Amino acid sequence: MSKIRCFHCNEPVLCGDEFQTRINGQLQTMCCPGCQAVSQAIIDAGLTNYYKFRTEPGKRQNALVPDELSTFSAYDLDEVQADFVHQEGELSEVSLTLDGISCAACAWLIEHKLQHLPGIARVSVNTTTHRALIHYQKAALKLSDILQAIARIGYQAAPYQLDEQEVRSKRDGRRFLIRLGLAGFATMQVMMFALALYSGYFTDLEQEYRDYFRWVSLIFAAPVVFYSAVPFYFSAIRSLLMGKVNMDVAVSIAICGAYVASCIATIQGTGEVYFESVTMFTFFLLLGRYFEQNALQKASVSASNLHKLVPLTARVLRNNKITEIPARQLRLGDVIQVRPGETIAADGQIAAGHSSVNEAMLTGEQLPVEKQAGSDVYAGTINIDQPIEVEVRALGQDQLVAKIIRLQESASHAKPRIAETATRLSGIFSTVILAVAALTWLVWHFYRPEDAFWVTLSVLVATCPCALALATPTAVTCATxxxxxxxxxxxxxxxxxxxxxxxxxxxxxxxxxxHGELQLHAWQSDAVTDQQAALNIIAHLELGSLHPIARAFSPYLGQSLAMTNISHLVGLGVSGTLDGTLYKVGHFEFACPGADRPHWYQHTDAGQQVWLSQNGTPIGCAVLADRVxxxxxxxxxxxxxxxxxxxxxxxxxxxxxxxxxxxxxxxxxxxxxxxxxxxxxxxxxxxxxxxxxxxxxxxxxxxxxxxxxxxxxxxxxxxxxxxxxxxxxxxxxxxxxxxxxxxxATRRIIYQNLYWALGYNVLILPLAVTGHVYPYIAALGMSASSLIVVSNSLRLLRMSP
Missing domain, CATH: 3.40.50.1000 (HAD superfamily/HAD-like)
Structure with a gap:
């Protein structure tokens, strides 16, 4: 028998080192091509942490061969899905991060594509967080099929994992800054040459200098058009392939049209050039989206921060020995030790100890909550006073913090009717703008041909409906x-x-x-009746009942009593026999039929009265009250x-x-x-x-x-x-x-945003059509309009909660 075990499934390796995978910098031996292919797919998918934190070996994959293994098949493994797929009845729920989303039309495109897959129940895409929340039938559809369907329409998707998402966000942020920085640098250079060209209208500028300035401007504008503006092109192409028009269609036409026309004018040596408008428009559009994304991230970090509050390690009590292990290796039934000031690592029930816990991360309330043996505690909350031992009752996706994050995720994907209306309006508006731009070009072409192009360009740039698309989602995200x-x-x-x-x-x-918890407020009886003994009888009669009244007496359960013939009468009370004596507890008419109120009873409205009788004679009255x-x-x-x-x-x-x-x-x-x-x-x-x-x-x-x-x-x-x-x-x-x-306040701000976005476009459109707005002024106005909408929505974050 081979002593070497497969790194993936832990089965004996019988083929030497024929199949190996490099994991965390070291070559690990596999038992078959299937395990080698699966392990390589896991590494390629960026899921190295699976091998770092797993508690059990993976399944043997000898049925798989590399040629049959799809790019995303690693995500179909049950042991990998345990970290990010949650089961809700017959449906599986997964949150995916998406690369390449730029507007609401991208979200519509992905939703429309996935909804046609068999097994998909619900799909919603959030353009703010760049995530998709998908409910699907695991038996009918694989997760890898969903990822492949998204990839076919030009987007990259992966299961949302906090650390991976942060790395991807930083990488995308750096790439975006490079595009923005390049556009800004090129804009400064091209504007410098544009000033020289503009001065030629007032002074004589020799032909060779004019051509020189144009060719240099062409060179500087090229990387802006072919690199910085690329995200707009891909978004526009994807939209058109699905038979839709989004705002990036107009943006792409404006950028490419102006650059191509300027190149032709430069080569031919006649006509006007618009290199400064091209670079400035791209720069302002990228700058606006950069501020938008930064602003929206401020409003969408709360769910991610909840994950960060759960500690990575825990001290577990096993075999009468305390061992510190990764929190992911905890098992149900483990007992973990939590010292004062430490964060609880898993949901559970206090097995030993008495302390108070700060649950602000769940409830927003900073005052500690007293906890004792039997009390429930939750991962991410902080132990305050004394050391406690907690028996683990829930892990992973079953923990309260995970449930809250799923609820937040679901809420962030919810689309109010006003948001759906705004999305439809932006699509319709983009189509209308393209039609108006075409009509503008035709009119100006016959009226003043030399100005037709730049007027049309101004129309496309000035009326880009970015602000309209941002009006509702930014406000809703901030409010949430x-x-x-x-x-x-x-x-x-x-x-x-x-x-x-x-x-x-x-x-x-x-x-x-x-509070919904009845407590003993007062006790009335004669001088002979022992209060503790009477309450113990009531507690035994109510033993096993889930009624709130029964729970009120459970703390008074004392010496065991041989109670027999216990009978529950719904809405009346409980009866039972002890040593041949009949005891009843409940309403006075039930417990003491035909009897008068005893002399020791004093009328009170302080709470609900529960009577105890012995062979029909009242011997005590408990007054229960629920705290307001x-x-x-x-x-x-x-x-x-x-x-x-x-x-x-x-x-x-x-x-x-x-x-x-x-x-x-x-x-x-x-x-x-x-x-x-x-x-x-x-x-x-x-x-x-x-x-x-x-x-x-x-x-x-x-x-x-x-x-x-x-x-x-x-x-x-x-x-x-x-x-x-x-x-x-x-x-x-x-x-x-x-x-x-x-x-x-959210409703008020949404309407303000919509009124501003529509009002701005209604105002700027006739000015642009009549030739009163230059392209670079149009670019500045469009970006300012979007930033105003985002800034207005961010006022919600400054409201005192």
Whole structure:
């Protein structure tokens, strides 16, 4: 038996060193051509970290031979996909980074291409982050097929991985700066010669000097046209091949047309040259897009930063020994040790210790949350006070931080109707501009032929609809970043349209206005009854129940009792027998049928009353109360100041609903409502209002689905279960008020951007058509228009969250 093991699958190597792959600078031996080909594909795909962090060997690939292995087949391996593919029921979800995207038409092109592949469920491309979010059926379609389909239309795609994305962004940024720097340098040189040519109109300039200046300008403009402006050409070609027109079509025609015409004029020695307009237009367009990308990156780094908050290593307790290992090598059930001040490396449950944890990265709240044995903790949060031991319950894509990032990714890909309208308008506008430019050339060709070309060039340059395409996505991206800082996750595209026009908010009581956790507020009994013994009896009767009342008594579970004949009566209470004595716990009429209130009982409205009886005789009364959220009253007052009315729709039948409403200043109260009643109530309000419904994200699904906007109070376990439009990760209702303000500001800025973009084009178009705008002035105006739109959107990032 060979002692050499295959580096990829760990099977014995029987063929010597015939098959080898260089990994991390060292030649590694493989057992067969299949493993050699797969390992080489993994290295070629830039996934070297797979071999660095894997915990199990790969699968043997002897069925594969190099000729049959596609360029992207490494991405089909289950062990490689574990890092970036998430399973949602029958669908797989993957986020891809895309190279070569320049505008909304590029996104449409990729979406249109992929939607025709069998097995694709949903595709959305975000032009801000240059990423695509794809849901597909793994059984019907391979990931490599998706990557190949994207490659066939001229784009490069790869699964989004944080470190790889940062490296690619830096590389692309350097390449972009080279294009921009070259265009800027050439513009300065060509403008210097252009000034000499312009002066020739006022003084006599000899023919040989004029030709010299033109030829030098041609040489300096060439690298701008054939290198700096190349991204515009590829974007235009891809658009035309799909039968569409985007803004880069007009840009490419303007650049190439002006350069070719200027070259002909230079060679023939007659006519006008526009080299300075070509270089300046390209420079300003690249400069504008450079500032746009830098600005948009500020608004889209939050999700990436969440990944960075999770530590790379963890101290794991194995065989009574603490060992520091890469966090990726953790397994479910491992117990990790976290010291004060350290970041928790994985989702889990505290197995030992008592401390407080800063969960600001999840909820936006800086105040630490107290945690004890049995409490859930999450990767990326910081242990504050004491050392704790955490049992790992979730890893990788199942961790809360990964779920939040997926929700953010989904939100960033959501396209409000106004954004889709703006995208369609920019495409239509580009087509109209090309038609107007052609008509302009025809008119000027008959009116004043010598000016026809530069007037047409000015029309193409001045009216490039870059600002129109940027008007909505920049604002939505900035707003989403602000909401993320508040601990608010936007799940659906309709939020930014609905939230600003909400006129009524309906609160469910339990879990929204209150914490949803009943606690023992008071105990009443005669002097003979032992309180601890009575509470222990109630705890045993309620043992195993998931009802909130049962959870309120669970801390009082003491000495084990042989309780028998336990019976649960829904809506009434629980009965059971102990040593031949019948005990009942629940409503007074159930626990003490036919009995009068005992002399020791004192009436109270402080909470819900739970009676304990012994053979029908009342022996104790527990008063349970649910703590009101600290900012409930402030939130309702702030909503009223914004012109939003508030009501309560609760399933609680107790007087606590009315008491709570009076405390919070809510005048419209509905108690004892079933889920169907709540839905009917919301639908009746929708006749005159836009209604937002608050719930706990799990219960009351029908009314949450039926409201114009649904808001869930999200916890770590609830995030994956609810389908609300918006999730509040923390316990602060006031964040919703801030979200309303941000949404209203976002709507206002979107309309400002659209009005400016359309107004600018409406103003500049007649001036350009009538020959009042020179090409270089048109280039400057077009770039300034785009920068104004982006700068206006960035004001959202300066709003105080």
């Amino acid at each position: 970043a602000q909401l993320t800082k508040l601990g608010i996750i936007v799940r659906k595209s309709s939020v930014f349209e609905t939230l600003p026009i909400i006129t009524r908010v309906v609160f469910d009581k339990t879990g929204t206005l209150t 959220r600290q900012d409930s009253a402030d939130t309702i007052r702030a909503l009223n100041q914004l012109g939003i009315s508030v009501s309560i729709a609760s399933g609680d039948r107790s007087e606590q609903v009315n008491k709570l409403a009076a405390t919070l200043g809510v005048t419209e109260v509905n108690a004892g409502m079933l889920p169907a009643d709540k839905l009917n109530y919301v639908q009746s309000l929708q006749q005159t209002h836009k209604v937002a419904m608050f719930g706990d994200g799990i219960n009351d699904a029908p009314v949450l689905a039926g409201a114009d906007l649904s808001v869930a109070m999200g916890s770590g376990t609830a995030i994956a279960k609810n389908s609300a439009d918006t999730i509040l990760l923390g316990d602060h209702l006031c964040r919703f008020v801030q979200a309303v303000r941000i949404a209203r």
